[in-house]
Amino acid sequence: MTAFEEFGVMPEIGQAIDEMEWMLPTDVQAEAIPLILGGGDVLMAAETGSGKTGAFCLPILQIVWETLRDIKEGKAGKPVGHKAKPWTLSFTDRGNAMAVTPDGLRCQSREFKEWHGCRASTGVRGGKGKYYYEATVTDEGLCRVGWSTEIAALDLGTDRFGFGFGGTGKKSNCKQFDNYGEAFGKCDVIGCCLDLDRGEVSFTKNGVSLGVAFRIDGNIKGGSFFPAVVLKNAEMSFNFGETDFKHPVPEGFVAVCKVAHDNLAVNPNTGGEASTQDLKPKPNAPQALVIEPSRELAEQTFNQIQKFKKHLKDPDVRELLLIGGVNIKEQMEQRLRLLTNCKFFVLDEADGLLKQGYTELIERLHKQIPKITADGRRLQMVVCSATLHSFEVKKLAERLMHFPTWVDLKGEDAVPETVHHVVCMVDPQKDASWQAMRAHVTTDGVHAKDNVRPGSNTAETLSEAIKMLKGEYTLRAINEHQMDRAIIFCRTKLDCDNLERYLRQVGGQKYSCVCLHGDRKPQERKANLEKFKAKQVKFLICTDVAARGLDVTGLPFIINVTLPDEKSNYVHRIGRVGRAERMGLAISLVATVPEKVWYHGQWCSSRGKNCWNTQLTDVKGCCMWYDEKMYLAEIEDHLNVTIQQVDKDLKVPMNDFDGKVTYGEKRLNTGTGYKDHVEQLTPVVKELARLEREAQVLYNKRFLVAQ
Numbered sequence: 086m087t088a089f090e091e092f093g094v095m096p097e098i099g100q101a102i103d104e105m106e107w108m109l110p111t112d113v114q115a116e117a118i119p120l121i122l123g124g125g126d127v128l129m130a131a132e133t134g135s136g137k138t139g140a141f142c143l144p145i146l147q148i149v150w151e152t153l154r155d156i157k158e159g160k161a162g163k164p165v166g167h168k169a170k171p172w173t174l175s176f177t178d179r180g181n182a183m184a185v186t187p188d189g190l191r192c193q194s195r196e197f198k199e200w201h202g203c204r205a206s207t208g209v210r211g212g213k214g215k216y217y218y219e220a221t222v223t224d225e226g227l228c229r230v231g232w233s234t235e236i237a238a239l240d241l242g243t244d245r246f247g248f249g250f251g252g253t254g255k256k257s258n259c260k261q262f263d264n265y266g267e268a269f270g271k272c273d274v275i276g277c278c279l280d281l282d283r284g285e286v287s288f289t290k291n292g293v294s295l296g297v298a299f300r301i302d303g304n305i306k307g308g309s310f311f312p313a314v315v316l317k318n319a320e321m322s323f324n325f326g327e328t329d330f331k332h333p334v335p336e337g338f339v340a341v342c343k344v345a346h347d348n349l350a351v352n353p354n355t356g357g358e359a360s361t362q363d364l365k366p367k368p369n370a371p372q373a374l375v376i377e378p379s380r381e382l383a384e385q386t387f388n389q390i391q392k393f394k395k396h397l398k399d400p401d402v403r404e405l406l407l408i409g410g411v412n413i414k415e416q417m418e419q420r421l422r423l424l425t426n427c428k429f430f431v432l433d434e435a436d437g438l439l440k441q442g443y444t445e446l447i448e449r450l451h452k453q454i455p456k457i458t459a460d461g462r463r464l465q466m467v468v469c470s471a472t473l474h475s476f477e478v479k480k481l482a483e484r485l486m487h488f489p490t491w492v493d494l495k496g497e498d499a500v501p502e503t504v505h506h507v508v509c510m511v512d513p514q515k516d517a518s519w520q521a522m523r524a525h526v527t528t529d530g531v532h533a534k535d536n537v538r539p540g541s542n543t544a545e546t547l548s549e550a551i552k553m554l555k556g557e558y559t560l561r562a563i564n565e566h567q568m569d570r571a572i573i574f575c576r577t578k579l580d581c582d583n584l585e586r587y588l589r590q591v592g593g594q595k596y597s598c599v600c601l602h603g604d605r606k607p608q609e610r611k612a613n614l615e616k617f618k619a620k621q622v623k624f625l626i627c628t629d630v631a632a633r634g635l636d637v638t639g640l641p642f643i644i645n646v647t648l649p650d651e652k653s654n655y656v657h658r659i660g661r662v663g664r665a666e667r668m669g670l671a672i673s674l675v676a677t678v679p680e681k682v683w684y685h686g687q688w689c690s691s692r693g694k695n696c697w698n699t700q701l702t703d704v705k706g707c708c709m710w711y712d713e714k715m716y717l718a719e720i721e722d723h724l725n726v727t728i729q730q731v732d733k734d735l736k737v738p739m740n741d742f743d744g745k746v747t748y749g750e751k752r753l754n755t756g757t758g759y760k761d762h763v764e765q766l767t768p769v770v771k772e773l774a775r776l777e778r779e780a781q782v783l784y785n786k787r788f789l790v791a792q
């Protein structure tokens with residue numbers, strides 16, 4: 086039995102993991118896999134390179150496979166039934182936090198601060214007839230149930246189009262809450278009666294009539310009425326009459342599902358939603374949806390799933406990669422329409438997704454997925470990142486997740502011990518070498534029209550000097566550490582292109598490099614990344630598009646030509662090294678004086694292409710002064726560390742870290758390996774024993790004194 090199997094992973098997946106030479110689960114995997122297999126929502130915050138992808142892919146793959154097997158064996162979807170049931174709660178005409186079971190007969194909202202409502206997908210119309218349905222309180226909480234027209238607010242009873250009866254014994258319409266009947270709670274059955282002949286709404290509790298609650302305004306009486314409910318951290322189930330009612334139908338009334346065809350109203354807010362027949366699990370409908378912040382990352386996760394499923398046969402689990410480019414819209418539409426069978430919603434690099442503006446997409450997709458799946462399982466959400474401790478993520482988790490468990494090994498954003506990160510200050514006032522530089526990297530042209538020249542000490546001149554010096558320092562870092570593999574991060578696409586040209590110009594094959602950024606075509610991005618991974622080129626020059634998640638086995642070095650202005654991106658960038666217990670060195674070049682840089686905001690019509698507006702952003706220009714010293718302070722503050730500084734020769738001093746390691750290789754004499762374990766632990770154990778003795782002596786002394 087492999088170590089992973091001990092955590093509940095099935096042998097076929099265990100075999101694939103074994104072949105990938107993963108001997109033991111990482112800490113985050115050991116914690117998260119059982120939680121996900123057990124059905125929980127998980128917020129996974131763990132350092133870069135700690136194996137979060139496996140931590141969610143493995144258990145999800147397993148559950149998806151088991152579901153497919155059940156479908157194949159005819160075990161799945163039983164609760165849904167095969168008969169068409171037009172009388173259900175709507176899957177779309179509902180509040181954000183309202184969950185509806187696939188059979189459409191039970192709903193739940195776990196939002197405890199706000200009310201969330203839902204209407205049935207069908208109703209009655211025609212101004213005549215007497216209709217009845219039952220709603221049962223199936224869990225503690227606050228609820229209100231009744232009838233509403235299609236234009237009523239989902240918060241039933243808060244406008245004149247909705248008529249509700251609440252658990253506190255109040256009826257409500259038009260925000261007017263009056264005493265009515267009596268309070269009700271868990272297990273009580275509320276009968277909701279609509280008498281269109283007389284224009285009255287009344288209720289029963291456990292079969293006992295509570296009398297007329299409302300007289301319907303003549304204007305709306307002729308409209309359509311739908312069963313409606315609103316909940317606050319509560320759950321209710323519904324019977325529209327397709328199965329036996331718990332209590333006798335009041336005299337003269339009929340079950341609402343028996344409405345004559347001509348008087349049947351379809352809820353126009355449902356947008357032609359699927360009938361419940363569609364909710365029977367389909368072998369091809371997506372069961373897990375994983376959202377990634379970049380093409381490259383989506384592809385990487387996709388590849389990892391393919392590796393994990395290698396030995397999973399019959400039924401076959403199929404995976405689909407939806408990335409920008411050809412036919413994406415078509416593919417999305419086709420696939421995402423079927424989200425009614427989805428069991429897992431994963432947001433990888435969640436804080437990054439939110440920062441990139443995907444909140445709306447996430448909420449829309451979440452809304453489309455039923456919160457309880459066909460086989461009675463709750464939708465599981467997994468949200469992960471190395472920098473999950475942001476306000477936005479916490480808000481999102483509160484809104485969308487169901488009592489999530491934090492798998493958070495450090496409790497704050499942290500850099501793995503395997504990443505050695507240093508900064509080198511670039512000071513054009515102390516290092517005047519730029520004044521005599523003949524060849525240098527092409528700068529971004531921000532100062533093309535400024536009178537920048539050696540000798541003048543203007544802010545613009547120093548800013549231009551920074552740009553020139555950074556090209557040289559980058560080369561120096563490469564040479565000093567004999568880097569033959571590194572990711573080099575630049576701030577803009579233009580900076581990447583300029584550096585690429587410069588490295589090729591000065592070094593040819595010696596500095597062979599490719600670019601990865603948003604202006605390169607998808608095929609080129611893919612090819613460039615593959616070339617870099619296959620070691621056909623030494624350097625990958627990229628913007629923050631590659632900051633997150635990219636996993637290049639054994640990558641020894643990264644260089645930040647400019648620090649990111651977003652502190653979490655520093656953590657992600659430097660986390661491209663030091664992965665899977667290998668050591669890595671990250672060098673950041675930090676200007677001591679402000680640098681004027683391009684910043685093409687929303688107002689820039691070309692978004693940077695051929696834009697020469699060097700005015701500052703506060704006058705709608707496209708430049709800003711970039712203060713790296715400030716960003717460095719923010720990063721240090723965030724990580725609660727002082728980052729080691731190295732001199733301009735970029736030599737990394739020999740210390741505990743260096744000298745014992747080869748960047749790109751696993752640590753030999755430290756870490757968790759069992760080799761030399763005893764030797765390593767002996768001094769610590771001795772010290773512990775000494776402390777314990779000391780503590781005992783102290784205790785005895787005090788104890789004896791007290792006696």
Ligand SMILES: Nc1ncnc2c1ncn2[C@@H]1O[C@H](COP(=O)(O)OP(=O)(O)OP(=O)(O)O)[C@@H](O)[C@H]1O
Nearest residue numbers: 107109110111133134135136137138471634636665
């Ligand atoms: N249990 C394991 N044993 C050995 N290697 C592992 C194990 N789990 C993951 N890895 C390897 O560790 C590397 C990092 O894993 P992964 O990409 O999942 O990290 P991550 O936590 O998602 O990092 P990031 O936050 O940067 O996205 C990968 O190369 C992966 O193959």
